[in-house]
Amino acid sequence: MPLFEAFRLALQTLRAQKLKSTFAFIGVFIGVMFLIAAWSIVNGMNVYMTEKFAGTIIGVNTFHLRRRPDFTPNVSDSLWRAWARRPRITFTDAREVAQGISTPVITAWESSATRDIEGRTKVVRDAQITGATERYFEIKNLRIAQGRAFTAQEVRSGAPVVVIGYDVVDRLFPDRDPIDKTVRIGGRPYRVIGVTERQGKLFGFSLDRFAVAPALSPIQNLVNPPGIVDALIVKAPSLPAMREAMAEAEGVMRSRRHLRPRQDNNFVLETAEGVLEFWAGIQRFLFIVGPGIVLISLVVGGIVIMNIMLMSVAERTREIGLRKSLGARRMDILRQFLAESAAIAAAGGGFGVLAGVGLTVLLSAAPPLPAALSPLSIVLGLTLGTVVGVVAGVYPASRAARLDPITALRQE
Amino acid sequence: MTPQPQEFRTGDTPLPDIVILTHKLTRTYDMGAEQVHALRGVSVQIRRNEYVAIMGPSGSGKSTLMNLIGCLDTPSEGEYWLNGQQVSQLGDDALARIRNKEIGFVFQTFNLLPRATALHNVELPLIYAGLPAKARRAQAADALDRVGLADRMTHRPNELSGGQRQRVAIARALVNDPSILLADEPTGNLDSATSSEIMGLFADLHDQGQTVLMVTHEQDIAAHAARVVTLLDGLVATDQRRAA
Numbered sequence: 001m002p003l004f005e006a007f008r009l010a011l012q013t014l015r016a017q018k019l020k021s022t023f024a025f026i027g028v029f030i031g032v033m034f035l036i037a038a039w040s041i042v043n044g045m046n047v048y049m050t051e052k053f054a055g056t057i058i059g060v061n062t063f064h065l066r067r068r069p070d071f072t073p074n075v076s077d078s079l080w081r082a083w084a085r086r087p088r089i090t091f092t093d094a095r096e097v098a099q100g101i102s103t104p105v106i107t108a109w110e111s112s113a114t115r116d117i118e119g120r121t122k123v124v125r126d127a128q129i130t131g132a133t134e135r136y137f138e139i140k141n142l143r144i145a146q147g148r149a150f151t152a153q154e155v156r157s158g159a160p161v162v163v164i165g166y167d168v169v170d171r172l173f174p175d176r177d178p179i180d181k182t183v184r185i186g187g188r189p190y191r192v193i194g195v196t197e198r199q200g201k202l203f204g205f206s207l208d209r210f211a212v213a214p215a216l217s218p219i220q221n222l223v224n225p226p227g228i229v230d231a232l233i234v235k236a237p238s239l240p241a242m243r244e245a246m247a248e249a250e251g252v253m254r255s256r257r258h259l260r261p262r263q264d265n266n267f268v269l270e271t272a273e274g275v276l277e278f279w280a281g282i283q284r285f286l287f288i289v290g291p292g293i294v295l296i297s298l299v300v301g302g303i304v305i306m307n308i309m310l311m312s313v314a315e316r317t318r319e320i321g322l323r324k325s326l327g328a329r330r331m332d333i334l335r336q337f338l339a340e341s342a343a344i345a346a347a348g349g350g351f352g353v354l355a356g357v358g359l360t361v362l363l364s365a366a367p368p369l370p371a372a373l374s375p376l377s378i379v380l381g382l383t384l385g386t387v388v389g390v391v392a393g394v395y396p397a398s399r400a401a402r403l404d405p406i407t408a409l410r411q412e
Numbered sequence: 413m414t415p416q417p418q419e420f421r422t423g424d425t426p427l428p429d430i431v432i433l434t435h436k437l438t439r440t441y442d443m444g445a446e447q448v449h450a451l452r453g454v455s456v457q458i459r460r461n462e463y464v465a466i467m468g469p470s471g472s473g474k475s476t477l478m479n480l481i482g483c484l485d486t487p488s489e490g491e492y493w494l495n496g497q498q499v500s501q502l503g504d505d506a507l508a509r510i511r512n513k514e515i516g517f518v519f520q521t522f523n524l525l526p527r528a529t530a531l532h533n534v535e536l537p538l539i540y541a542g543l544p545a546k547a548r549r550a551q552a553a554d555a556l557d558r559v560g561l562a563d564r565m566t567h568r569p570n571e572l573s574g575g576q577r578q579r580v581a582i583a584r585a586l587v588n589d590p591s592i593l594l595a596d597e598p599t600g601n602l603d604s605a606t607s608s609e610i611m612g613l614f615a616d617l618h619d620q621g622q623t624v625l626m627v628t629h630e631q632d633i634a635a636h637a638a639r640v641v642t643l644l645d646g647l648v649a650t651d652q653r654r655a656a
Contacts, residue, residue: 005539016527322523325484326584327512327540329505405484409523 006332006339014343024308025348027301028388032349032381035294036356037363039377042286044364047372049279059139061242064110064270065089065097065232065249071275086266088225093256094232100252103236103245108136109215111223111230117164117211118184119172127168128210129185131219131229136212137163137196139235147179147194150214158216162190165208166198185211186222242271298384301348302392309341309396320400321408330401337400341393342386349385353378420455426493431591431623432458432481437490437500438646439476450476452646453490458592458625463618465637466627473646475596478627482515482594483507495591512540516585516593520600522577524569524584530556531565534584541588555583559613575606582613586622593617595626599633611636 014021064070068083075083091109098107111131117124130136137149142163150161162183169178182189190213199207213219215229224230234249236242246269253267313320320333328336357378363371420426426433439451451473458464468474479485480492483499486507492500499510511517524533534552543551556565559579569577578598585593595614599607615636618624626637634640642650 012527318523319525322525323536323540324508325482325511325517326537327508327588329508329540331505332540406479409484409519 003335003339006335007343009336010340010343013340014347020308020312021344021347024305024344025301025351027297027304028345028348028385029301029352029355031294031297031301031388032352032385033355033359034297035290035381035384036353036373036377037359037371038286038290038294040356040360040371040373041363042283042290043374043377044371045279046283050276059141059233059235059272061237061239062139062233062235062272063242063246063249064268065094065234065253066230066268066270069268069270069274070231071270071278073278087257088228089230089232089267091227091229093253094229096256097232097249097252098234101234101245101248103241103248105234105236105241105245106135106139107235108133108139108233109229109231110136110233111215111220111228113223115185115222117168117172119181122172124168124171124209127165129219129222130210130212131215131217131223132212133215136233139233142199142212143197144194145197146177147192149194155214155216157214158218158220159214160188160190160217161193162211162213163194163196164192164212165196165206165210167206167208168211169195183211185213185219188218190217190219246271294384298388301345301385302388305341305344305389305392306396308344309337309393310399312340313337313396313400316400317403317408317411320403321405321411324403324405325409333403334397334401337397338390338393341396342389345389345392346382346386348389349382352385353381356381420457422491426457426496428496429460430457430493431460431462431495432456432625433491433493434477434481435491435493437477437480437487437492439473439480439485440488449646451480451487454643454646454648456641456648456651458623461618461621461623463614463624463636463638464626465634465640466625466643467629467631467634467640468643468649469629471645472643474627474643476646477643478594478596478625481592481625482517483510508540512537513588514591516582516588516590518578518581518585518593518595518598520597522569522574522581522601524577524580526569529566529568530561530572530580530583533569533580534587536584537588552583552587555587556580558586558617559583573606574602575609578602578606578610579613582610582617586617592623592625595624597628598626599628599630607633 067086067088094109101107109132113129114126115129117127117129133155134150134152137144144163149163150159154161162185164178164183168183172178172183173181178192178195181192183192184190190211201207220226234245236245250265250269254265257266259265323333357373360371360373420433420435422435434454434456436453436455437451438449438453441448441450454473454477466474466477476485480487483494487500490500491498494510494514499507502510525536531549531552534555535548538548538551553562553565556562559582561576561579561583564572564576569580572580598614599610602610611633614624614626624637628634639651639653641648
């Protein structure tokens with residue numbers, strides 16, 4: 001019997017036994033659906049992490065000089081306490097380091113806290129308040145949509161001006177021009193001089209809920225003790241330039257802190273690599289757990305198919321006997337049942353792909369989880385599903401093929 | 413009156429018009445410790461276009477002989493020649509091939525596929541013969557026409573009467589133009605009117621040149637055959653020919 005006859009026969013049988021076939025393919029269905037959905041999520045997160053998250057939080061070819069890392073997943077209490085004992089980065093540290101780097105770089109100070117931003121009647125609660133220097137916007141890729149950024153002159157003089165994000169505009173100045181209006185932060189008035197372009201969301205959190213004022217404006221009393229900055233941000237034009245600048249910054253800081261050669265740094269130079277490394281760790285975990293779950297559901301699916309096929313062989317013993325008496329060889333019977341279980345599993349895989357794609361579309365439409373479909377996962381899902389069907393079918397089919405026609409025909 | 417076939421000896425080749433020749437055929441089953449001798453040396457020769465009935469009480473070995481002749485089983489000892497070819501030593505797949513080409517089975521319980529149409533049921537042997545779909549359908553339709561069911565091709569077995577079902581089964585047996593039609597109690601599940609209808613069909617097929625071998629335990633059914641072989645305790649007890 002040619003292979004396509006076997007498949008036609010298999011499809012006829014499946015159509016005739018819809019309910020049973022549905023139960024049979026459910027395991028493979030779930031496995032493949034999960035495979036595609038999980039793959040899409042990891043894939044989407046990856047795009048997010050490398051392009052958006054790392055770029056937004058730290059920036060490309062950029063490092064932060066800090067007392068301790070800003071991005072700190074899973075830190076032990078003792079390490080945290082050790083970090084808390086470190087001296088903080090002072091204005092003088094920041095100035096000296098910036099001057100000590102001979103590589104052409106741009107630098108900015110950054111100190112942040114969470115405070116309310118008050119308008120005339122409305123309030124933006126718990127917004128991010130940042131004191132920064134003038135190159136901050138350039139380094140952070142914050143383009144000004146309206147008005148202007150503050151100048152070096154305003155930073156030096158500590159002018160009470162502020163650049164705000166779009167969420168603040170939407171809340172405090174709906175349908176009104178925010179420029180030259182006044183907002184109050186920590187009880188003091190600031191004149192709005194600029195609005196940045198809309199940044200969007202990251203993991204469901206808005207990136208537009210902030211205000212940036214000159215580092216030496218009154219905001220400095222809200223974000224840090226006097227004379228202290230959270231970070232000196234250094235952006236280099238290229239990766240080698242960044243490495244060089246980092247080495248220079250490290251040298252300046254070590255000599256300022258009088259560290260002996262054997263002593264560890266009591267500050268940190270943080271890059272986007274740390275964030276990406278953390279993500280790589282999560283990814284490694286997902287790449288172990290994800291396939292594990294897929295594997296388990298596919299094995300369960302295979303066992304279910306095997307059972308259903310064994311049942312089917314038992315039920316159709318007489319049919320098998322008849323087919324053999326009419327001239328079916330072992331190979332013909334084997335093929336018939338293999339085609340049937342492969343068809344069940346392929347159907348499960350096919351519907352699983354559809355459901356997985358549907359799930360991905362839903363996920364990517366609804367934040368916070370990003371998802372991006374990978375064509376490879378579809379191919380893999382279908383292949384795996386069918387392979388499971390063939391493997392699960394081997395035992396039942398070979399049992400059917402080995403049946404003795406006389407006993408099979410006599411079966412009631 | 414046809415002359416008796418000459419005595420067959422091991423090493424001989426059967427005469428060309430002998431379709432079935434068994435020589436000292438034995439079949440022993442191992443039932444754990446003891447051995448059951450179902451056949452103990454059966455020698456039978458059947459010519460082309462003979463109509464033979466095999467009779468015998470249950471346990472006489474007629475089913476075993478039927479299975480051996482139908483190539484569903486292989487003998488423990490002895491020779492079996494089918495159409496000039498010794499088949500007693502053939503392997504599984506070769507036997508399947510012979511069942512497909514040379515033998516047309518008719519069962520007591522019809523053994524039709526319940527979900528398939530009459531036409532598809534008749535097509536089955538041709539699928540295993542590897543015929544293309546078009547030729548299969550034409551040949552199956554021909555066979556159904558021969559048994560008088562040209563107008564029932566698209567019906568499923570549960571839409572057919574018992575007699576019609578057995579006709580479908582007979583069409584299926586005929587579709588490969590087999591050397592021998594092998595019927596095992598073909599009227600066992602039919603009422604007497606339908607039985608005689610089916611026996612009439614067998615008589616017609618025999619008249620058209622078909623060799624028919626039928627196992628039955630009913631005297632009046634066996635009476636349709638021109639020759640009756642009776643088995644007893646795994647041996648041929650009588651072998652009677654009737655003048656046509």
